[in-house]
Amino acid sequence: MYLEKSSDIYEYLHEDVQFFLKSAARFKILLSLLESPRSLEEIRNSSGVSMPAVYSNIRLLLEEGLVKRSGSLYSLSHEATLQILSALKLLDSVNVISRFEEIWLDHDISGIPDDLIEDIDWLKDAELVRSTPTDIYRPQRTYRKLIMGSNEVYGVSPISQMDLIDIYEGFLEGGVPVELVLTDEIIKNTVLNANIQLLKTAIKRRSLKIRRFRGDLKVAFTVTDRFFSMGLFGSDGLYDQNRDIMSTDRRAIEWGFRLYEYYRERSEKLGVGNFTRIMLNI
CATH class of the missing domain: 3.30.870.10 (Endonuclease Chain A)
Incomplete structure (x- = not known):
């Protein structure tokens, strides 16, 4: 069962999850928006990411369709919400495996x-x-x-x-x-x-x-x-x-x-x- 799914799992991990996991700033921004829609300044304050990094990463996230803009507020797309929750589950699982190795x-x-x-x-x-x-x-x-x-x-x-x-x-x-x-x-x-x-x-x-x-x-x-x-x-x-x-x-x-x-x-x-x-x- 798992072997049959392996190629799909790999593609998901390699392309989708890697996009926001390989950048700490990007991941922090997504976690901030997972809590609630926020303005750029609120994202900076809650995530601790510098404003230049917020600007550049928000632009990329908008291009990828992971973030939506409504006026001055930014929020996660439904797809991004599911991806972030899946990534958090994966990270928590890895953490449990590592701590109780x-x-x-x-x-x-x-x-x-x-x-x-x-x-x-x-x-x-x-x-x-x-x-x-x-x-x-x-x-x-x-x-x-x-x-x-x-x-x-x-x-x-x-x-x-x-x-x-x-x-x-x-x-x-x-x-x-x-x-x-x-x-x-x-x-x-x-x-x-x-x-x-x-x-x-x-x-x-x-x-x-x-x-x-x-x-x-x-x-x-x-x-x-x-x-x-x-x-x-x-x-x-x-x-x-x-x-x-x-x-x-x-x-x-x-x-x-x-x-x-x-x-x-x-x-x-x-x-x-x-x-x-x-x-x-x-």
Whole structure:
């Protein structure tokens, strides 16, 4: 699919995008006009581009049909608006790939569907939280700090995180809705280490919903109304507990909800009866 589009993509990048990306002044002018129509003086003040550069580049942009003039105001054409937004998406994607290079290069990203890989720019304001020699629990500590105060919690996990069970028990005791997609093995481990009566009560009250995923999960993540956190398996097949991508940015949270919905649709809801049967197989 991508190979079939390669020539069209190359032509677009080489001709259209290159025209405004190869000149910093031109790109700044277009970004200024993306916000709103402006006069030449307003363009200069908002972009920081000198007036001679504004004059020369506006002339070129008018000739290319990327900018329109109405009286003393200049604005982007519809085509230019689409091109600039596409260029910004591309630049944000490159930025995310570059900043999290150590994750993409030596981790298994097969658990992230293609449509979300294509929208990886939504994570542009996320941070890579790493363990350090003097703070080996930094990812876990940051996770605890950011998840507190959430009003709804959703998670997908192929690993047992016993050190976080108390957080989820606290949410359930406080009536916060929690929905988890787990494998049978993780469900069993949770039962062995959590307050079983609390789990049963929460399931009956519908404040806890556990969904069963049949198969291998290649990604672990949590998304709430307040933050998003994601961890991956290394290329060696072991889960990397030392690095998590985290964000409180609204766009990253939306990306996380889309990822959760992907796994939710591929899992099955467990009632108390199914839950009990899994417990009996421990």
